[in-house]
Amino acid sequence: MFSGKHFAGLGSFLKDRWLMIFAFLFQIVLVVLTVQLELVLQAAALPLSTVTYLVLLSLAILTVVLAFDYLRQVPFRRRLQQALDHPVPVEEALVLSGSVSSEQQAMERLSKQVYSRYVQQIESLTERHEQHLTFIKQWVHHMKTPLSVLHLTFEAIEKGHQHFSDELLRNVQEELERLSEGLHMMLHTARLGQFEVDVHIRQVDLEQMVKEEINSLKNTFIRSQVYPKLETTTEQLYVESDQKWLSFVIRQILTNAIKYSYQDHPTTVTCRLEKKRDLIELTIADEGIGIPPQDLKRVFQPFFTGENGRKRKSSTGMGLYLVKQVCDRLGHGVTIHSVEGQGTKVTISFKVLSIYKDVR
Known part of the structure; x- marks a missing residue:
């Protein structure tokens, strides 16, 4: 030197x-x-x-x-x-001053541009790190509840204070499903940081995928007295997407539809598939409590739970955020409409770039 x-x-x-x-x-x-x-x-x-x-x-x-x-x-x-x-501090090292020649002035401009990009990257990484830590803390907090319930339940069984029954099995199954849902979300949150490496775009049978996700949540639907309904045209709709990530998105929206439906009487969650001129749309509509107007614009923000989320301790505020992030990276549109007290509709839009097969 x-x-x-x-x-x-x-x-x-x-x-x-x-x-x-x-x-x-x-x-x-x-x-x-x-x-x-x-x-x-x-x-x-x-x-x-x-x-x-x-x-x-x-x-x-x-x-x-x-x-x-x-x-x-x-x-x-x-x-x-x-x-x-x-x-010296990075900002002093990267931001030069006092240039006189054209080359030095170009170097000074370049150093300022590099510093500006550096600051943006640091802020982005800091924000992502803070979001990750916040999510980890919330996730650990929410996972404590089902673990505590399971621990107390089996402790009561060992001491002979409680015996196996259909109701007990349902409660254990519910807590296990909550654990599974939390682990599922945690896994996809971790994978989101390496999305480009983890993605594989191919043609996906949208109707079949919706059916599979509904079937995987069958017990949750029955226990919550929420009944799924699938409406579609006669044609088999194919979209170009990543099967694993799209499956996560659909499952998350269905889970929210169940979670925020009225639990005191039977309700319906309707999944409608339709093809428009240049779009294929999947709309998932529930008959639940809906979203207050003041919260509707913020539902895709990380950790935003709103009034409904604060009433339900199981809400992390990350579900719709992840849905939005995944859809944006896959090139799918996602919109949400809701009327408080009447229900919510979430629509995923796919560009018509795929092959369609008529079902004969």
Whole structure:
């Protein structure tokens, strides 16, 4: 590494301009030789004093030019070398100042752009890290409840205070499903950071996928007295997506539809598939409690639970956030409409880029 003295000093300055100095000196010699040759052809000679005067005058002009250029660049060169020699904050090292030449000014602009991008990346990483820590804390907190219930239940059974019954089995199954749901969300949250590596786009039978997700939640539907209904056209709709991620999105929306449905009487969750001009839409509509108008604009924000979420301790505020993130990265649209007290509709839109097969 150069020291501050070497880099900002005259030696380093002259070393950077050796080609220009050599060209200037070569030009002086060339001019003198040319003039001397012309005089020789005319049977004359250029006096040595005159040659000496021309060389000294040219060297004086070169020295003045170099000195002026050196003096005006010293502050910038010293500032740059100080950043190299001494540990300084990143913002001071990346943001240069005092540039005079066009190259230095371009470097200064570049350093400011790099610093700006650096700050944005740091802020983004910090925000993601804080969100991850917050989610971990919330996830651990929510997982404590089903674990505590299961522990107390089996402890009561061991002491003979409680015996296996259909109701007990249902309660245990419910807590296990809550654990499974939490682990499922945690896994996909971790994978979201490496989404590009984990994604595999191919043609997916949308109707079949919805049926599979409904069937996987069969026990939850029955226990909550919520009954699924699938409405579709006669044609088999294929969309281009990642099967694993799209399955997660549909499952999360169905889980929310069950969670926020009225539990005191039977209700319905309707999944409707329809093809429009340039879109295929999957709409999942429940007959639940709906979302207050003031919360509707924020449901896709991380950790936002709103009034409904605060009434239900199992809400993490991450479900719809993950749905939005996944849909955006897959290139699918997602919208939500809700009327408080009447229900909620979540619509996923797919671009028509796929092959359709008529069911005969």
